[in-house]
Each structure stands twice: as structure tokens, then as C-alpha cells.
Amino acid sequence: MALLIRGGRGGMAVLPPYAPPTGSASSFRLQFSSRHHHLSRSVLPFPNPDLDFFLSKKQKLRTRSRASIFAMAYEKELSVAKKAASLAAQLCKKVQKSLLQSDVQSKTDKSPVTIADYGSQALVSFVLQQELPSEPFSLVAEEDSSDLRKDNAQEVLARITNLVNETLSNDQSYGMSPLTTEGVLTSIDKGKSEGGPHGRHWVLDPIDGTKGFLRGDQYAIALALLEEGRVVLGVLACPNLSLNIIGRHDQLPLENEVGCLFSASIGSGTEMQPLDIPGAKKVEVCPIGDPAEASFFESFEAAHSMQDLTGSIAKKLGVQAPPVRIDSQAKYGALARGDGAIYLRFPHQGYREKIWDHAAGSIVVTEAGGVVTDAAGNPLDFSRGRYLDLDTGIIATNRKLMPLLLDAVQAAVKEKAASASSL
Ligand code: AMP
Ligand code: MG
Numbered sequence: 001m002a003l004l005i006r007g008g009r010g011g012m013a014v015l016p017p018y019a020p021p022t023g024s025a026s027s028f029r030l031q032f033s034s035r036h037h038h039l040s041r042s043v044l045p046f047p048n049p050d051l052d053f054f055l056s057k058k059q060k061l062r063t064r065s066r067a068s069i070f071a072m073a074y075e076k077e078l079s080v081a082k083k084a085a086s087l088a089a090q091l092c093k094k095v096q097k098s099l100l101q102s103d104v105q106s107k108t109d110k111s112p113v114t115i116a117d118y119g120s121q122a123l124v125s126f127v128l129q130q131e132l133p134s135e136p137f138s139l140v141a142e143e144d145s146s147d148l149r150k151d152n153a154q155e156v157l158a159r160i161t162n163l164v165n166e167t168l169s170n171d172q173s174y175g176m177s178p179l180t181t182e183g184v185l186t187s188i189d190k191g192k193s194e195g196g197p198h199g200r201h202w203v204l205d206p207i208d209g210t211k212g213f214l215r216g217d218q219y220a221i222a223l224a225l226l227e228e229g230r231v232v233l234g235v236l237a238c239p240n241l242s243l244n245i246i247g248r249h250d251q252l253p254l255e256n257e258v259g260c261l262f263s264a265s266i267g268s269g270t271e272m273q274p275l276d277i278p279g280a281k282k283v284e285v286c287p288i289g290d291p292a293e294a295s296f297f298e299s300f301e302a303a304h305s306m307q308d309l310t311g312s313i314a315k316k317l318g319v320q321a322p323p324v325r326i327d328s329q330a331k332y333g334a335l336a337r338g339d340g341a342i343y344l345r346f347p348h349q350g351y352r353e354k355i356w357d358h359a360a361g362s363i364v365v366t367e368a369g370g371v372v373t374d375a376a377g378n379p380l381d382f383s384r385g386r387y388l389d390l391d392t393g394i395i396a397t398n399r400k401l402m403p404l405l406l407d408a409v410q411a412a413v414k415e416k417a418a419s420a421s422s423l
Helices: 026-041 049-054 057-073 075-097 115-131 151-169 181-189 210-215 307-317 330-336 359-366 402-421
Strands: 003-007 011-015 139-141 200-208 220-227 230-242 258-265 270-274 281-283 296-298 342-345 370-374 394-398
Touching (some): 075 151, 075 220, 115 139, 115 181, 115 200, 115 220, 200 359, 230 359, 258 330, 270 330, 270 359, 296 330, 330 342, 330 359
Parallel strands (some): 139 200
Antiparallel strands (some): 003 011, 230 258, 342 394, 370 394
16 A cells, blocks of 8 residues: 655655554554555645655755745635634624524434524635635535525524624624625535535535534534645634643643634644634644553544443553543644644444544644544545545544554454454
């Protein structure tokens, strides 16, 4: 297996897949690789922090200068994405504050959908189109307007439209009531794109972690841009995430100011700033190499990740701390700034991961120096449409811990399979 990367003067370099600096996960990868052969020809962006390990000094220098070119290439898009996600966060905060039971609707999969989901999607879609008018617009997003077009949804639609217009009017650029109800429906439905390996596609989860949102807990507005199938920028607005470290049991609690905006573009690192306040600072993943010092993040909802399996992985790895369970891609944000060292996500069998649940989070972590892979150690492939083609789980950590983590995952998955077949 090898990965092709664009390198140097546009040539291609051939590298092995994620290769650990120490130890080996290769036996594991061989066992898991048959279902992932399509990934062996993935074209990874260059520069890519995951690949730094393989490069000579000269190549690294060349990489750095290409990095600044990449950063400049996405400057405008990143600033628009931050603005769109911040406005959507304002809208969501307002709704969460006054959340009424009647705002909760039911989709066929029974997951709760609130007026904030629709409002956030309409708003982000509108802002991207307004601010980047010269581009063909493609958006892969979670919601569509079919329920809102039903006769009994008129009132909800009017409330969503008011909310979107109110939020936009707080920003000087848009005037008083830029959107009609039909404009809201059209903006939402722009999110029906299928994505894919060619061209540019925005990827949006208007409220990631709806269950956390309804509980008054963590949620995120997650927005990313794909270019030729690769994530090139990502923004996570996390209105309820503390600006201080979370999940570390050895820290004294500080004053709990909340609201974080994470942003990353390819080759230029990850930054975090308080929501709606300028002053972004670079963040990096936790550098530890000893699993005994690590803590790990996982879903708050047991239905979203097999907590027995993640517990067994953590035990095999020698993690001492209990899991830190929070909703949404806020986990990727917290990981990117080093609050914990590991993120484990193992959905129950049959669940298909959607690209909007990981696109922004994964670049926020990789640009902070982390590694995000599926359970077999392969990079996530965002080029295959609305779904990620994997079902074995997603793991994220720093480069030192990844080989150990892959070994622990292999052992725990094998053990679980063996105990299931012996029943
Ligand atoms: P988290 O808050 O990290 O547990 O993940 C939230 C996301 O999980 C939601 O935005 C959903 O798209 C997704 N999700 C919904 N149902 C499931 C499920 N059964 N297993 C895994 N993830 C799910
Ligand atoms: Mg989601």
C-alpha cells in the first residue's frame, strides 16, 4: 500500500500509509486493509503535517513555502467561513436560551431537529453565497426543507425566517430583512449537493450534537471546505465550550468563560479564539507519549459509540483517567488544543458516518499536529460523497501515541469479535 502525494514541483512522491515513528501497527493494518484498498491511492494534500515525518530538511523547507501559499490561497474563504459560523452560533445561542418543547420536531430517524438547525443552515448557506459570489456554489449539508414546506410548518418557517433575518441584521453588511421565507427554503436546499472528488464543496453540520444542544450541553457549528476531495479548511464554532482546559482532573477550575471558535486551513496550523472576539492564538495537540498520562474523549451518547469497546481500548493502552464524554465535534476542538490526548469513536454496527460530522473536526486536529484515521490507520476519505466509507471507527491522537493506540484498537476489536462469535 502506498499513498501518492503531490510534492516539490508538482511531482508525485510515493509514501507508505500512516507509518508510526516507533513500534508497529503494520500487522493490524494488514488484517484490516482488504476493505480499505481504495484508500491506497488516496491523493493527500501537500503539505500535510501527517507526512512531515517522512520528509528531508530540504523537502520540509519547500513544504513550508508551499504552506504559506496554501494559507494565502484560502485566506478569504477562511475568513468568510469564520463569519458564517460565528453568526450561526449567535442564532443557535439565542434559540438554546429560549428552547421550547414545541420547537422540537421529529425526522424519520427520530433525531430531534430544531428551528436552530434550519436557521443555522439557511444562514451559513446565505452568507457563503453572498460573500463568495464569483464561485459556483456547492454545499453538502445535513438538513433539507421538505418538512418545512408542509402546510403545518408555516409558523415554524416564519420563526426561522425572523431569526435568520434578526441575526443577519446584527451584522452591518446585510441590511434589515435580506431573506423571505422562500429565500430561507432555497438557502437550506442548497445543501443537497452530493460532494465528491472534483471541484469545491462546502460541508456543513448546522448543529452538530443536536442532542447536546437540546440538553443545554455541548454542540458545534461545523463548516469545512473540500477541494478535489480533500479538506482544505475547517471551522468549529463551539458556543458552550469553555475557553479553559476541560476534562483534566488535575486542574483547578478557572472562571468558566465559554464560547470557542477553532479554525484551520491546510498548511497553516490551527487557531482558537473566543467566539465573536478577535485575537486568535495557535493551538497544538497534547504532546505526551505515555498513555498513562492520557485522557480520552468520546460521545456523551452511548448510542453513538460503543463505550464497552472504547473502555477496553483505553485499558489495553494503559489510560488511567476516566473517559471525558461530550457531545459534538467540540471533542475535536478540545483535542486540538491539548485538553486530552485521544478521541475514540466506534459507532454501533450498521451506522454510516457522514462527512459533515468529521470534515471540520479532522482538519482542526491535523493542523494542530494530530493524526485522524479510521480504526485501521487509514486517513479519512472525504471524496466519496455524503458518507465516509468506513465502519470500523474513527480515532485521533498525537503522532507519538498513534502506533500504540492502533495496537490497542486491534487487540480490543479482535477480543470483542471473538467474544461475540463464542456466544
Ligand atoms: P457525538 O455528539 O460525537 O456523539 O456525535 C453527534 C453526531 O452523531 C450527530 O451529529 C449525528 O450525525 C451522529 N449520529 C446520529 N446517530 C448516530 C449513531 N447511531 N451512531 C453514531 N453517530 C450518530
Ligand atoms: Mg452532526
